Amino acid sequence: MxxxxxxxxxxxxxxxxxxxxxxxxxxxxxxxxxxxxxxxxxxxxxxxxxxxxxxxxxxxxxxxxxxxxxxxxxxxxxxxxxxxxxxxxxxxxxxxxxxxxxxxxxxxxxxxxxxxxxxxxxxxxxxxxxxxxxxxxxxxxxxxxxxxxxxxxxxxxxxxxxxxxxxxxxxxxxxxxxxxxKMTSIKGKRILSYRTILIDLLVALNNHEASPKILAEYIERDPTLTYRIIKLTHSAIYRSQFNVSNAQRAIEIIGIRDLIKWVSLVMFGSVTGKPACLFSMALSRACFCQNLSAHLFPRLEGAFLVGLFSYLPSFLDEELSLLLKDLPLEANIKAALLESKGNLGGILNVVKAYESGQWTRIPFEQLSDKEVTQESLRELYIQSLKEARQMGSL
CATH class of the missing domain: 3.20.20.450 (EAL domain)
Known part of the structure; x- marks a missing residue:
């Protein structure tokens, strides 16, 4: 073949x-x-x-x-x-x-x-x-x-x-x-609570106030979020052998870098009135972006959030530009999401083209310099589906 x-x-x-x-x-x-x-x-x-x-x-x-x-x-x-x-x-x-x-x-x-x-x-x-x-x-x-x-x-x-x-x-x-x-508007306050927590976490990270103790104070505002973060430490992903009982210890095990990713996933999963498949599709895209980024630019960060946040309008029923205005994300992440600029924007474009079957939009000639072929891209896609299913079950 x-x-x-x-x-x-x-x-x-x-x-x-x-x-x-x-x-x-x-x-x-x-x-x-x-x-x-x-x-x-x-x-x-x-x-x-x-x-x-x-x-x-x-x-x-x-x-x-x-x-x-x-x-x-x-x-x-x-x-x-x-x-x-x-x-x-x-x-x-x-x-x-x-x-x-x-x-x-x-x-x-x-x-x-x-x-x-x-x-x-x-x-x-x-x-x-x-x-x-x-x-x-x-x-x-x-x-x-x-x-x-x-x-x-x-x-x-x-x-x-x-x-x-x-x-x-x-x-x-x-x-x-x-x-x-584009289903009905969200009702209830849970997603607003999570969005506020996410903003506070991002502000703390940007201001270099990212100690586990300070971040834990934000997490513990919501009992369900605290439970989910603590539960995560017992998953196969982190394999913790400790009996974790508070958010601060959970953050120390998970790591500050991964915390935003998991809080964002909990936020997405809390939205009601949306098809169950929408969450798995957003998670699959996030994993695909992350895996492709690791292959092309090993030191580049933010690909997972770019893939995940590209689905924000589908979950929150607002324009992406308005949603991102409230989130203190790094400039390269916003540029990727709003203008398809930078390496992260290029990765998101490739992933979207692959998902929709628009093969002519994928620059395989340029990707070949990084040893990305049609076959290897397919393998990254299948790997991402496996990872998304595992993450979605946590």
């Missing part, structure tokens, strides 16, 4: 409770019809999809020709979606045979190619994209008795009104789209 054979990104698909139920695996941008099947084949052979997708269902879009060329995956729950307009009744026998072999099939925009009830019985899933149809059309189509019992996935959900209509009409549906990053 060549180093550029396998590049992919994943997209979280959630249920009405904002729980991640599946991951949509996207083809690389610019892939041609001639190598789509080879990409999918190598994806199954060369990538640990169970690890990457955290044992969730995998959604892919393909064609009937590609599907026949793919090996049957018995160790993962995979659903392959086919475009309705490319199918006809003469494909029924082939689709039935694939279903008998164990393939799970989904149909994309079935209203575009009316089929018989027997034909629809081959499919267990239905897909719609709101950039191609409307909420009303989806609800009307799913009222068809031949489709009503199937699992429906709606993509490109971009507005709260759309989401509310879909959840009410399709309570067992699966959803994905930009709106998952």
């Amino acid at each position: 060549n180093n550029n054979d396998v590049l992919f990104c994943r997209k979280a698909v959630v249920n009405r409770d904002s729980e991640t139920v599946a991951y949509y695996i996207l083809h690389p941008a610019g892939v041609t019809n001639d190598n789509k099947a080879s990409f999918l084949s190598s994806l199954f052979v060369d990538v640990n999809l169970i690890e990457v997708t955290q044992q969730k269902t995998i959604y892919i879009k393909s064609s009937l020709d590609e599907l026949q060329a793919l090996p049957l995956q018995k160790n993962i729950h995979l659903v392959t979606f086919l475009i309705a307009s490319t199918l006809n009744e003469s494909d029924y026998e082939l689709l039935s045979e694939l279903r008998l072999q164990g393939h799970q099939l989904g149909i994309i925009h079935p209203q575009n190619a009316p089929m018989s009830a027997d034909f629809f019985n081959v499919f267990s899933h239905v897909f719609f994209s709101l950039d191609k149809t409307s909420v009303e059309q989806i609800i009307e189509t799913m009222a068809n008795p031949a489709l009503s019992s199937k699992c429906v996935w709606v993509n490109k959900v971009e507005q709260s009104e759309q989401y509310a209509q879909l959840v009410e009409a399709l309570p067992k549906g699966h959803f994905s789209g930009g709106f998952l990053h």
